[in-house]
Amino acid sequence: xLKPSFSAALLTLGLALTVPAAAQNSYFFPAAPASTFDxxxxxxEQFLGYAIGTHYTRTDQIVAYLRELDRVSDKVSLRTIGTTxxxxxxxxxxxxxxxxxxxxxxxxxARRALxxxxxxxxxxxxxxxxxxxxxxVHGNExxxxxxxxxxxxxxxxxxSPETRQWLEQSVITIDPLENPDGRDRxxxxxxxxxxxxxxxDPLDREHTEAWPxxxxxxxxxxxxxxxxxxxxxxxxxxxxxxxxxxxxxxxxFHEMGTNGTYYFEPSKPFSTENDLIPRxxxxxxxxxxxxxxxxxxxxxxxxxxxxxxFDNLSPIYGSTYPDxxxxxxxxxEVGSSRGLAQEGSNGVVTFPFTxxxxxxxxxxxxxGAVEEKELYLKHQRxxxxxxxxxxxxxPTKAYVFGNAQDETLTNKFLSLLLQHKIEVHELGKTVTLDxxxxxxxxxxxxxxxxxxxxxxxxxxEELTAFHDSVFYDxxxxxxxxxxxxQVAKQKNTSLVQGAPVQAVKTLNGTVRGGxxxxxxxxxxxxxxxxxxxxxxxxAGLTAKISFKPFSAGxxxxxxxxxxxxxxxPVAAQKLPADSVFQIVSRLSRQNQVTFTSVGxxxxxxxxDLGSNNVRTAPETKAAILVGQxxxxxxxxxxxxxxxxxxxxxxxxxxxxxxxxxxxGRYSSLVLVGGTYASLDKAAVARLRQWVQDGGTLIxxxxxxxxxxxxxxxxxxxxxxxxxxxxxxxxxxxxxxAALARRAxxxxxxxxxxRAIAGSIYSADIDISNPIGFGLTSRRLYVFRNxxxxxxxxxxPYATVAQYTAKPLVSGYVSQANxxxxxxxxxxxxxxxxxxxxxxxxxxxxxxxxWHGTSRLFANALLLGPLLNLPDGLAAISAExxxx
Numbered sequence: 001x002l003k004p005s006f007s008a009a010l011l012t013l014g015l016a017l018t019v020p021a022a023a024q025n026s027y028f029f030p031a032a033p034a035s036t037f038d039x040x041x042x043x044x045e046q047f048l049g050y051a052i053g054t055h056y057t058r059t060d061q062i063v064a065y066l067r068e069l070d071r072v073s074d075k076v077s078l079r080t081i082g083t084t085x086x087x088x089x090x091x092x093x094x095x096x097x098x099x100x101x102x103x104x105x106x107x108x109x110a111r112r113a114l115x116x117x118x119x120x121x122x123x124x125x126x127x128x129x130x131x132x133x134x135x136x137v138h139g140n141e142x143x144x145x146x147x148x149x150x151x152x153x154x155x156x157x158x159x160s161p162e163t164r165q166w167l168e169q170s171v172i173t174i175d176p177l178e179n180p181d182g183r184d185r186x187x188x189x190x191x192x193x194x195x196x197x198x199x200x201d202p203l204d205r206e207h208t209e210a211w212p213x214x215x216x217x218x219x220x221x222x223x224x225x226x227x228x229x230x231x232x233x234x235x236x237x238x239x240x241x242x243x244x245x246x247x248x249x250x251x252x253f254h255e256m257g258t259n260g261t262y263y264f265e266p267s268k269p270f271s272t273e274n275d276l277i278p279r280x281x282x283x284x285x286x287x288x289x290x291x292x293x294x295x296x297x298x299x300x301x302x303x304x305x306x307x308x309x310f311d312n313l314s315p316i317y318g319s320t321y322p323d324x325x326x327x328x329x330x331x332x333e334v335g336s337s338r339g340l341a342q343e344g345s346n347g348v349v350t351f352p353f354t355x356x357x358x359x360x361x362x363x364x365x366x367x368g369a370v371e372e373k374e375l376y377l378k379h380q381r382x383x384x385x386x387x388x389x390x391x392x393x394x395p396t397k398a399y400v401f402g403n404a405q406d407e408t409l410t411n412k413f414l415s416l417l418l419q420h421k422i423e424v425h426e427l428g429k430t431v432t433l434d435x436x437x438x439x440x441x442x443x444x445x446x447x448x449x450x451x452x453x454x455x456x457x458x459x460x461e462e463l464t465a466f467h468d469s470v471f472y473d474x475x476x477x478x479x480x481x482x483x484x485x486q487v488a489k490q491k492n493t494s495l496v497q498g499a500p501v502q503a504v505k506t507l508n509g510t511v512r513g514g515x516x517x518x519x520x521x522x523x524x525x526x527x528x529x530x531x532x533x534x535x536x537x538x539a540g541l542t543a544k545i546s547f548k549p550f551s552a553g554x555x556x557x558x559x560x561x562x563x564x565x566x567x568x569p570v571a572a573q574k575l576p577a578d579s580v581f582q583i584v585s586r587l588s589r590q591n592q593v594t595f596t597s598v599g600x601x602x603x604x605x606x607x608d609l610g611s612n613n614v615r616t617a618p619e620t621k622a623a624i625l626v627g628q629x630x631x632x633x634x635x636x637x638x639x640x641x642x643x644x645x646x647x648x649x650x651x652x653x654x655x656x657x658x659x660x661x662x663x664g665r666y667s668s669l670v671l672v673g674g675t676y677a678s679l680d681k682a683a684v685a686r687l688r689q690w691v692q693d694g695g696t697l698i699x700x701x702x703x704x705x706x707x708x709x710x711x712x713x714x715x716x717x718x719x720x721x722x723x724x725x726x727x728x729x730x731x732x733x734x735x736x737a738a739l740a741r742r743a744x745x746x747x748x749x750x751x752x753x754r755a756i757a758g759s760i761y762s763a764d765i766d767i768s769n770p771i772g773f774g775l776t777s778r779r780l781y782v783f784r785n786x787x788x789x790x791x792x793x794x795x796p797y798a799t800v801a802q803y804t805a806k807p808l809v810s811g812y813v814s815q816a817n818x819x820x821x822x823x824x825x826x827x828x829x830x831x832x833x834x835x836x837x838x839x840x841x842x843x844x845x846x847x848x849x850w851h852g853t854s855r856l857f858a859n860a861l862l863l864g865p866l867l868n869l870p871d872g873l874a875a876i877s878a879e880x881x882x883x
Contacts, residue, residue, distance in 0.1 A: 024051050027352065028150050028359050031299070032158065041073060041157035044149040052146050053352030054340070055194075056187035059088050059180045065149055066093045066176065073156045074098040075167060082237025085218035088180035090237050095155045095174065097167040100128060107171065108244055114380045115246050115326065115451060117388055121381060129373040131366055132247035134175045137224045137318055139182020140214035141255035142190065143334060143351060147358035148176035148253075154363065162367075169370045173245065178318070179216070179223050179234065186214025190339055198340045200348050202258065206339040212632035219643075220636025221848060224252070227321040228314070228458065228477060230419055231640075231848035242325075243421050248376040249289065249369040250329045252319040253358050255336035258344035262304035262357055263333035264293045265319075267312040271468030274313050276454045277323050278386060282312070285328045285379060292368035293332075296360040303346070311472040315458050324454045326383030328376065332361055384451040391453040398490040399460050400433055401480065402443025405776055407507055408527040408592060409851060413483045414444055415504045417459070423450045428497045433488035447496045460487065462760070462810035469812060474758025474785065476811030481760050481781040484852025509588035515581040516597030517570055519609055521552060524564030524774040527851070528591040530858045533566055534647045535591065537619050539583045542572055545863060547613040547770070550606030552596065558604035559596060564773030564863075567614055568595075618865050623651040624670040625658060634672035634700060637845035641854050648861065658683055663690040667865050673701035673786065673843065688712045692833030696864030698857070701786045704839040713830040713837040718789035718820055756821075758785040759811025763826045765801045770863040771827060771838065771856050772800060781809060782826050783850050784842040787817065790825040797870045801826035801856070827856060831869040838864060 024045050025034060045051050047065050063078075070078040075095055082090040100107060111130070113122040133151060135144035152174050155163065166172075177183055186209065193206040201207075212220050217232060226235040256263065266286040267273060273282050290306065297304050310331055311317070315324045322329035334357045336342075337349045369376060402410045417424050427443040448456055460480045480487045511520065522529055524545075536543050544567040551558035573580050588595050601609035622642065626635045635652070642650035650670075653661050655678055663669070663686070679687070691697050691712060699707045707713050765772045765780040780801055792799040803821050813821070828839045838860040844853035 028052070028356050029154060032154070032160065036160045037157045038159055041153065042068065043157075044153055052150060053350070053355055056142055056190045057146060057149065058187055059177050059184050062145055062149060062176050063089060063091050066091060066152060066174075069093065069152055069156050074101060075156050076152070077101055077104070081241045082233055084181045084234055086181045086184075088177075088184070090175075090177065090180065090234060092241060093152055093174040093176070094171060095152065095167065096128065096171045097164075100167070100171060104171070111246065114377060115384050117385045117451060122377075124374045124377045127377055128169060128171045129249070129369045129376055130245045130247045131170055131172045131369045132175070132242075132245070132250040132322075133172065133253070133362055133365065134178055134251065134318060135253045136176070136183050137178035137252060138215045138222070138254060139179040139184070139217075140186035140189075140209060140338070141253075141336065142183070142186055143255060143336065143354035143358055144253035145176050145183060146351075146355045147362060148174055150355065150359050151362045152176070154359075155366070166366050166370050169373055170366065171245065172366060173241075173247070175238070178238070181218045182214045182216055184214075189214065194340055200341045200343045202342055202344075204339070207342050209338075211626075211628050211630075212635070216632065216636065219640040219848075220632045221640070222633065224318055225316045225473065225847060227318055228316045229479060229482075229847060229849035230416060236419065239419050242321075246325055246380065247322055247327050248380055249365060250319070250322040250327055251362070251365050252317070252329070252331050253362070254331060254333045255338075255354065256333040258335055258338060258342050258349050259346065260333065260335035261346065262297060262302055262335065262361075263310065263331065264290060264304065264306060264361065265312070265330045266290055266307055267310055268307050268468075271466075271470070272311045272313050272472065273467075274320075274323070276390075276457060278383060280379060281323050281328060285376065286330065288372050288375065289328065289330065289365065289368045292364040293361050296364035297357065300356065300360055302357050302360075309472065313471070314474065314477050315455060316474070316477055324458065326380035330365075332358065334358055387451050387453040388449055391449040394448055394453075394457070395491060396461075396489045397448055397493050398496055399446045399448075399456075399480070400427060400431075400438055400443060400488045400490060400495060401446070401485050402427065402438055403485050403776070404437070404439040404442040405523065405525040406485075406527055407442055409483060409485060410442065410444075411504050411507065412527065412851070413479070413485055414501070416479060417446065418501070418504065420452060420455050420459075422452045422456055422459075423447060424501045425496050425498055426501055427495060431495070433490070436486045436488055438486065438488070444501065445495045445497075447493055449493070464808065464810060464812075466812050469814070471757040471812060474811065476758060476760035476783065476809070478760060478810055479849060481809060482783065482850045482852060484775070484781060484855075486777070507592035509590070509592045509594060511581070511585050511588055511595045511597055513597035515577070516599060517577055518597075518599050518601065519570060520568040520584050520595045520597050521561055522566040522568075522593055522595050523561055524566060525562060525776055526593050526774075528593050529564075529566060529774065530862055531645060531647045532587055532591045532593055533617060533862060534620065535587050536566075536568065536583070537617070538647075539587070540575060541568060541580065541583060543568055543617045544614045545617050545770075545773075545866065546607070547615060547866075548607045548611070550608070551604040552598050553604055562776065563768055564770070564859075567609055569609070615866050617862065618667060620646075620648050620668065620862050621666050622648060622668040622670065622861050623653050623661070623666045624672070625655050625676075626652045627654040627656060629655055629676060629678060630674035631672050633847075634674075634843050634845070637843065637848055638670050638672060638700075638857065640848050641845050641857060642861065645854065646858055646861065655679070659686075663687075663695065666695065668696040668698060668861050670698045670861075671700065671703035671707070673703055676703070676706050684710050684712070688832075691835040691837060694834040694865070696835060696860065696867070697837040698840070698860045698864065699837065700840045700843050701788050704790065704841060705788050707837060707839065713832055713839065715793055715828055715830050715839060716791035718791050718824055756785055756787060756814070756817050757812040758783070759813050760809040761807040761821060762804045762809050763801045763807065764804060765827075765856075766799075769797075769800045769829070770867050771829060771859045773859055773863065774855055775852075780826075781852055782842055783846045783853070784821070785846075786842060788841045789820045790828055790839060790841045792823070792825045793828050793830065795831070795869065798829050798831075799825045799827075800829055829867060829869055836864065836867055836869060
């Protein structure tokens with residue numbers, strides 16, 4: 001990016017505000033003569049009524065313009081592929097030559113030969129290259145969606161021979177709004193806060209979005225990290241569309257800080273690249289396209305950089321997932337104006353300038369893909385063929401997964417695999433593998449020898465060896481571990497039998513045994529049991545929770561029920577027995593769960609239903625502190641679990657309003673990671689008193705540290721021992737030496753070697769503790785990306801989950817941090833007066849897909865008030881008490 005003078009930059013912005021459409025075209029398309037544009041195609045400026053770059057365009061206006069192009073041109077077809085939580089449409093514009101538009105389904109079918117090694121090689125000359133241009137996955141990186149309008153206009157209106165060739169030889173898909181909800185949150189902010197003349201001061205309100213900002217979607221999810229997990233409707237719709245075309249080149253348009261210039265790939269060699277991907281992707285295809293990007297930006301005089309940052313490591317990104325599908329995924333990052341104009345180290349960055357850079361590289365992408373068409377088509381064909389070759393070399397030949405006690409979660413994981421077009425077979429016989437039972441009809445087999453081998457590997461395998469120790473994001477992304485399902489690796493394919501599964505089986509919820517005059521039972525191990533509890537309570541029924549296991553029925557035909565089993569006693573309800581049955585039956589169908597009706601409270605073994613260990617579940621009334629200082633992603637994750645998984649209305653209280661919040665109305669209060677410095681001593685005392693009076697405080701990550709340091713709970717932290725983090729009081733001379741160490745400035749990148757780079761660990765979970773209810777195995781996989789280290793509680797009953805002695809399962813962690821994690825506490829419950837504090841060292845709801853640990857959070861919300869922790873301190877010595 002050239003460094004314009006302050007006055008020159010403002011002049012450029014001023015021109016953008018006043019010049020006619022023809023001048024706008026000359027600014028954004030400087031190499032295209034005005035005579036080459038079809039006057040029958042309206043420019044974005046003509047349609048919207050303002051010049052691009054002078055205003056932030058709302059999502060409805062963006063959709064309306066593309067709909068207009070569809071109406072006036074036979075080169076464009078607009079399709080709605082989904083709907084967001086806020087009911088905004090997700091649209092994709094497909095732009096290609098008219099003859100291609102009339103045969104899109106046929107072209108898709110012909111391109112199947114690229115991704116199916118069983119089919120004969122196609123005639124590459126007859127196949128179009130598919131270019132996917134995706135904009136605005138981070139809603140406040142706003143120049144991208146404006147660029148989408150201009151690119152759609154150019155490709156539709158340009159009559160040049162080059163553009164005609166592009167459309168004949170390619171199919172171009174434009175997703176202008178990957179994150180419609182976030183886009184509108186950001187565009188409203190910027191438009192509401194612009195001025196005349198507009199301040200360029202970085203501290204002006206326009207440039208400092210209020211919490212949570214427009215980066216994320218409705219539930220504050222970073223959609224750019226949801227391509228593998230597919231937790232959000234936007235991601236699922238986008239994935240379905242992706243697999244219709246399998247793009248050869250796919251670009252994700254982003255923004256970075258104002259002081260940046262422009263980034264495009266190639267990425268940092270080896271260190272941020274995945275060994276599953278053929279080297280040609282990085283060393284040939286990326287490099288070929290980079291020449292086109294460089295030339296386009298050189299022509300504008302714009303500065304740029306490559307090879308220094310940003311991961312190409314994991315298929316969680318929209319710019320990396322295509323690499324795992326035989327295409328080339330690329331990130332574009334432009335230095336952002338975050339408003340109409342903002343001062344930066346390179347001068348004043350204007351909104352039109354950032355848009356123009358994206359337009360230039362967008363056109364360069366199409367040019368490079370068409371000119372190198374055969375290279376990209378052949379690569380995709382060879383990619384899927386080589387997947388079979390690589391799979392044959394891999395020791396694991398199949399994965400078996402499933403949990404007969406939780407068919408809901410098993411189905412959920414199966415659905416994820418099918419969305420990724422993975423071949424899955426139903427297990428044909430009941431077997432025990434690695435001491436784990438897998439039941440016929442309730443477990444599945446995934447062979448590794450299939451075209452999607454690389455995604456299969458990413459979903460199931462651990463990864464602990466890396467080329468570097470400095471990472472942009474997470475290094476552990478295995479979904480199999482995140483779901484917490486039983487998985488067994490097989491060295492042969494003997495269990496791969498029958499035809500592949502085509503769809504997820506519908507679970508027909510029912511009431512086994514029909515209507516009862518006594519009670520209905522539901523195992524808590526089913527993923528949907530917690531949401532069924534809250535639905536029962538909303539329907540006016542009283543529900544109880546079993547704190548000990550038992551067997552119901554006769555000694556000859558007893559059914560075992562584990563910790564947390566829901567008990568719905570009929571006689572205890574205010575409604576008649578017929579109404580109770582109707583509610584239970586309806587909710588069983590809605591939530592796809594199976595109740596068991598029993599006619600007696602006398603158990604074949606274990607506790608009886610009238611035991612004091614069967615306790616009434618209180619209605620959950622929960623709140624969470626949100627706003628400035630809190631981690632928006634973690635707020636969104638907790639909100640998502642409560643809303644979408646549990647059906648619990650979670651009150652979101654601004655931190656600034658805590659002082660006037662009626663705490664007495666809440667049974668549980670959640671504090672996610674962040675800083676709570678704005679809560680003064682009076683607020684802390686008020687919170688402490690609420691807990692002592694019987695409240696349940698749930699803290700995540702460094703909020704757990706805060707609660708300990710504020711004396712709300714009497715637990716201990718482990719002191720990090722990374723260089724200058726060491727506790728010099730305890731470490732003496734060694735600590736002083738650590739603080740005094742020196743290093744060359746260039747070695748600052750080595751700080752990554754002391755990181756916890758989003759990795760996966762094993763822990764032992766007490767499944768008899770209400771926080772662990774529903775889990776059927778003591779082995780728990782935990783994700784962590786923070787440095788909160790909890791010391792196991794002095795109370796032997798209070799450490800609910802503890803990391804194992806050798807906890808690392810997948811991902812990168814420094815040796816120093818690994819030592820800290822080893823045998824430390826993952827979850828601690830501490831008694832405080834009549835209440836309790838549930839401290840999580842990590843984020844149990846990470847990115848919505850850590851279902852194995854989100855259960856713990858759900859239990860804390862729903863069952864926390866029932867958790868009366870035994871004292872267990874009688875044997876503690878006076879010396880230990882003074883620690």
